[in-house]
Amino acid sequence: MNIIDIQDTEQWDAIVKSFKNYDVYYLSGYVKAFQLNGDGEPILLYFEGDGIRAINVVMRRDIGKFTKLSQSVAENTYFDFITPYGYGGFLIEGNNLKQLEQEYTNYCREHHIVSEFVRFHPLLENYKNLNNMYDETCLGQTIAIDVHSPGKIWDNFSSKNRNMVRKAKKLGLEVYWTRDVSIIDEFMEIYNATMDKDSAANYYYFNRSFYESILNDLKYNAMWFYTIANQQIAAIAIFLFENGKMHYHLSASRKEYQHMAPTNLLLYEAALWANHNGYNVLHLGGGLGASCDSLYSFKKGFNRYSDCHFYIGKKIFCKDIYEELVNNRKMKVDFDKDSSFFPLYRAE
Secondary structure, three states, X not given: OEEEEOOOHHHHHXXXXXXXXXXXXXXXXXXXXXXXXXXXXXEEEEEEEOOEEEEEEEEEEEHHHOHHHOXXXXXXXXXXXEOOOOOXXXXXXXXXXXXXXXXXXXXXXXXXXXXXXXXXXXXXXXXXXXOOOOEEEEEEEEEEEEOOXXXXXXXXXXXXXXXXXXXXXXXXXXXXXXXXXXXXXXXXHHHHHHHHXXXXXXXXXXXXXXXXXXXXXXXXXXXXXXXXXXXXXXXXXXXXXXXXXXXXXXXXXXXHHHHHOXXXXXXXXXXXXXXXXXXXXXXXXXXXXXXOOHHHHHHHOOOOOOOEEEEEEEEEOOHHHHHHHHHHHHOOOOOOOOOOOOOHHHOO
């Protein structure tokens, strides 16, 4: 088991790109923004064995720095892994899964990695064959647009969504794309207002350095698309792309223009851009928490036939330490021992 540090970006990305089905979420440039956001220390785990090779990108978090445990756990003592925001999990070439599982478990126990939480990649379906390594759960579905042709993009839309795109065009809305750093301030204004409206958690209010990292560290893999209405940005979104796959990453819209369907037109034009630039799929993600909510229904309108599933994985490597940490939390009056949050010792 080899550990690649985020500082060694060339080696990191060379290893990632040696895997046939890699995606943007595995690149060093993607995780740097989330390191700046305080999500943990990014590391690439690279395993080569008999008839198998595998990678896993994780954020390593110091449990002693978690506020609710800081008085009972010293820093640099215990750690846990979590998939960087978005999707990830092991990419595997070969079939000697028992060797991978044993080596990985040994590594985590030796380095005091107490647990791991994985958000598997819906397009890569890399949850398959790993149910012996993780406790897996399907949370719901996500939506992907087949962008192999403009005709297929349009045909897979629901009739309601086609009408909304036609409406936006008739109202004179236009979609543009840019990598100009000046877009950040306006994006933050619209995005933060959208988070306010949705009563989002503090985590989702990213600072300016986060967005600058996306532009600088994902120089060839990220772009802003935006819709103009009445000479003003009505909807705006960050898209990521690499190795045949494009992703709808973060988005927002102005409330006063939503009746003009600016996001419908934006996603349609982004899908056409993906087609023109040789991509195979535009992944929109799912509903909030992978639920079948209004957000999921909106995205479903862009491909009635999409059938992607979002799985999570849970793993406890050091059971005694895990229980000790949970017991430490149980001593606090604000702890919900029946919470489904994982790892339970981090439950808010």
